Amino acid sequence: MVARLDRVVRLYGRYGPSRLPLGDRQDVGAGYSMAAGVLAGGIVFAPVSTLVAGSLGSAGVILSAVPVYLATGFVVGALTWRSLPSSVPYYSAVAALVTVAGNYPAGTAVWLLLAPVYGYEFLNPYGGVDPPTSLTELLGAFFELYPDTILVVVVWTIWIAVPLSLVFSYVYERSRSGE
Numbered sequence: 361m362v363a364r365l366d367r368v369v370r371l372y373g374r375y376g377p378s379r380l381p382l383g384d385r386q387d388v389g390a391g392y393s394m395a396a397g398v399l400a401g402g403i404v405f406a407p408v409s410t411l412v413a414g415s416l417g418s419a420g421v422i423l424s425a426v427p428v429y430l431a432t433g434f435v436v437g438a439l440t441w442r443s444l445p446s447s448v449p450y451y452s453a454v455a456a457l458v459t460v461a462g463n464y465p466a467g468t469a470v471w472l473l474l475a476p477v478y479g480y481e482f483l484n485p486y487g488g489v490d491p492p493t494s495l496t497e498l499l500g501a502f503f504e505l506y507p508d509t510i511l512v513v514v515v516w517t518i519w520i521a522v523p524l525s526l527v528f529s530y531v532y533e534r535s536r537s538g539e
Contacts, residue, residue: 365531372535387442390532394437394459395430397528401520402426409516428474429467436462456529460521468510472502 377392406419437459448454476498 369531369534372531377532386536387438389536390441390455390529391434391436391438393528393532394456394463394525395434397456397521397524398430398433398463399426400528401517401524402429404524405517405520425467425471428471429463432467432470433459433463436466452529452533453526456525457522459529460525463521464510464514468506468513469502472506472509473498 377389377396380389380392382388402422402425406422409418409422410416412418437455440455440459440462444451444455444458
């Protein structure tokens with residue numbers, strides 16, 4: 361198991377975030393790494409949700425949310441790695457958990473606000489209601505559904521979000537240190 365993880369660390373160091381624009385900076389590379397964790401979570405969670413829900417519709421909703429949570433995961437991850445003091449014990453693990461905790465409210469807010477743009481036939485987190493036709497209706501629906509939506513997203517995804525963020529954080533930090 362350790363040999364496989366070392367191989368993953370070497371591959372991640374060679375082909376991972378450091379090859380992307382500004383990826384050699386610790387905060388930006390960590391943002392890329394956290395975004396990769398979100399992508400991996402979406403890839404794992406979509407089929408699981410299809411099996412649990414018994415329909416492909418749940419996978420469609422999840423796959424439509426992945427780009428939003430991926431973008432917010434990058435931003436929250438980069439900001440976390442930039443602002444968290446390096447004196448924090450278990451820095452990469454704490455930063456990964458803070459990123460997950462921050463990505464839930466940030467990603468959910470963006471996803472709910474963008475839902476009308478996605479189109480109501482494919483994505484309707486507003487559960488059987490007509491699309492908001494005004495900014496007031498959109499904001500009213502948003503503030504009504506935001507707390508419940510965060511709760512549902514956390515309950516359904518925490519089992520995959522925390523382990524993946526910890527693994528991606530660990531592999532990223534090990535690849536940066538050249539181990």
